[in-house]
Amino acid sequence: MRNRFKRLLREFNSVEKGHLFILTLLWIFLAALIIPPTLGHVHTTLKTERIYDEKTYAVYAADSGIEDAMWHIKEGDLATLLTVPTTYDPYDFETGWQYPLDEQINGDDVTVSVENIWIPEGLPDDNPGYIEGPDDADIAEQYAETDRLMVTGRVSTVPADPEVDPYTYEIKLTYKPVAGDALSVESIGAWLPDGFDYVEGSSSLEEEVLPVPLYQQNLEAPVEPYEPCSGGKVVIWNWDPALHYTARHNHRKDQLRLHFFEAG
Numbered sequence: 385m386r387n388r389f390k391r392l393l394r395e396f397n398s399v400e401k402g403h404l405f406i407l408t409l410l411w412i413f414l415a416a417l418i419i420p421p422t423l424g425h426v427h428t429t430l431k432t433e434r435i436y437d438e439k440t441y442a443v444y445a446a447d448s449g450i451e452d453a454m455w456h457i458k459e460g461d462l463a464t465l466l467t468v469p470t471t472y473d474p475y476d477f478e479t480g481w482q483y484p485l486d487e488q489i490n491g492d493d494v495t496v497s498v499e500n501i502w503i504p505e506g507l508p509d510d511n512p513g514y515i516e517g518p519d520d521a522d523i524a525e526q527y528a529e530t531d532r533l534m535v536t537g538r539v540s541t542v543p544a545d546p547e548v549d550p551y552t553y554e555i556k557l558t559y560k561p562v563a564g565d566a567l568s569v570e571s572i573g574a575w576l577p578d579g580f581d582y583v584e585g586s587s588s589l590e591e592e593v594l595p596v597p598l599y600q601q602n603l604e605a606p607v608e609p610y611e612p613c614s615g616g617k618v619v620i621w622n623w624d625p626a627l628h629y630t631a632r633h634n635h636r637k638d639q640l641r642l643h644f645f646e647a648g
Contacts, residue, residue, distance in 0.1 A: 448494060480498070
């Protein structure tokens, strides 16, 4: 009886060893299938996070440079700050200036670039025989320093919920004519940064008025696609033939209102 029990125990151990060997092979096979792609996924995830962090830090550093430049523009000290390659001139539309920030941002050295942009076209000059160029500084200085014609823009209304209600943007013209002036307006527009969309037909120029005013009779309203400009887009209203300044919209306030949304 005792010998029989020992024999059965030996047979059972032999069977168990075979089962364990098979299970071990199965586990090794499954590990060979699962572990390599899992490690590859972990490596890809870590690499993606590192690249994302680097890009995010670079964007934050660039934003810091923009904010610093805006602060200096508001302070009016660009002539002291920008001296290379020449001293800053607000009416120089050809030179580009650069300056480094005093400290690193997120471990990056930040260099800020500043360049004046010339937008108005077709302004008459008082000097006989004068030929205006699109980047001419003299004619810009002539108009700006005498306050003869000033065009400004601002966001006049910021909605509590930008996803539901639009922003309101106002363009204001200030014109002080001299003897013999006969200013006509061929176009007027607004620049919107990337991520913002114009609400088509929302401008005060396009509001229904009866009888139809002169400023609407030859008006060409903007339609998509809008012209790209400096990383954003420009929304432009045109008159053909040109609109005489005395027939302008809301001539007492010289304001154009339009609405735009922050794109979701």
